[in-house]
Amino acid sequence: MGREYFTLDLPFVPGAGVAGLVRAVGPGVDAGLVGRRVIAATGGVGTYRGGGYAEQAVAPVDEVFPVPDDLELTAALAALHDGATALAQLERAKAAPGDRALVTAAAGSLGSWLIPLLAATGVEVVAAARGERKLRYAEQLGAHRVIDYSQPGWADQVGRPDVVFDGTGGAIGRAAYAITAPGGRFLGYGATSGGFTVPADERADVTRVGIFQPDPAEWRELTRRALDELAHGTVAPTIGRTFPLADAAAAHTAIENRRTLGKTLLLT
Structure with missing residues (x-):
């Protein structure tokens, strides 16, 4: 994969x-x-x-x-991939104060970057993860709402997010894509479900950003910013x-x- x-x-x-x-x-x-x-x-x-x-x-x-x-070196290591990736995704998402953002796989290593950085800019953060332990962790990171996506009908509780950060892929990613607000942005970078998100139907009213390869100089600068x-x-x-x-x-x-x-x- x-x-x-x-x-x-x-x-x-x-x-x-x-x-x-x-x-x-x-x-x-x-x-x-x-x-x-x-x-x-x-x-x-x-x-x-x-x-x-x-x-x-x-x-x-x-x-x-x-x-x-x-x-600490153990904390610094988080800048190397996770921090640079999160900052790159945030730049491409263009989330603004008052927007609603959905973060899937919210208890993963990228969630620990995306949730606090989004919340600090005035974005309403909806964190989706599996199980009570991970939901409580997402709340500690600063999520305004948490939703267990292992439960049926989970996507109906989200509303219409302006931007989706999809670290899960698979069926969960497809459900998140389907509820993205018209004019919204969908950033698919993860595949913890076993595969990246492949929408059942492409939407002309949603901008979808998949895996991208940044310029090496840009990537190094993102790593320094993450540090x-x-x-x-x-x-x-x-x-x-x-x-x-x-x-x-x-x-x-x-x-x-x-x-x-x-x-x-x-x-x-």
Whole structure:
């Protein structure tokens, strides 16, 4: 799933991002980076080169970002993909004060960015997730209303959102697309249901934005902005579970079985 958007060459070591101390740099790279706390992407934008599930990893210098002194590395790692993705989605959504926004998969790692940032701009946030624990978490993030999308007729409770942030896909994404207000925006970036949203009927009155590949320079700037948001306390990502690197399979099982909140990390 997703191979049409993210290239992958076998064999590979999984993991697209890491956080830690720089141990060494290559030729022509500033030696002042050695010993610095950083987060780093192990591949370029639009690729999945892997390499993160390891005690040591190699990253392109352009994908290495120093972490502010007062920010924990575990929290900083949330900027690397989730923060940059959330900020990119917010720019494309153009949500304005007074708008209603629906966030699906609201208790996931992107929800911890989208909900507080939307609420801070005066947008009414409706968070949709599965189960009481995740709904309470979405409320803590700042959601104005929460809805359990495992219940029949859940979409009827939402109203007509001006913008939808769809991190779920599948039948839930299709239901969210169907209730999007005329003139609204539907941003489909997730597929926790097993597949991205494919509407039963395309609507001319809704702007649909799917997976997009940002310019690498833009992506790096979004990552830096996300680090600033974390450093200033605007967003406080939840690290729901951590696992030793050797238990990576257990971490994937927990995510697949939807037993996690926020971000799941592997620790060495």
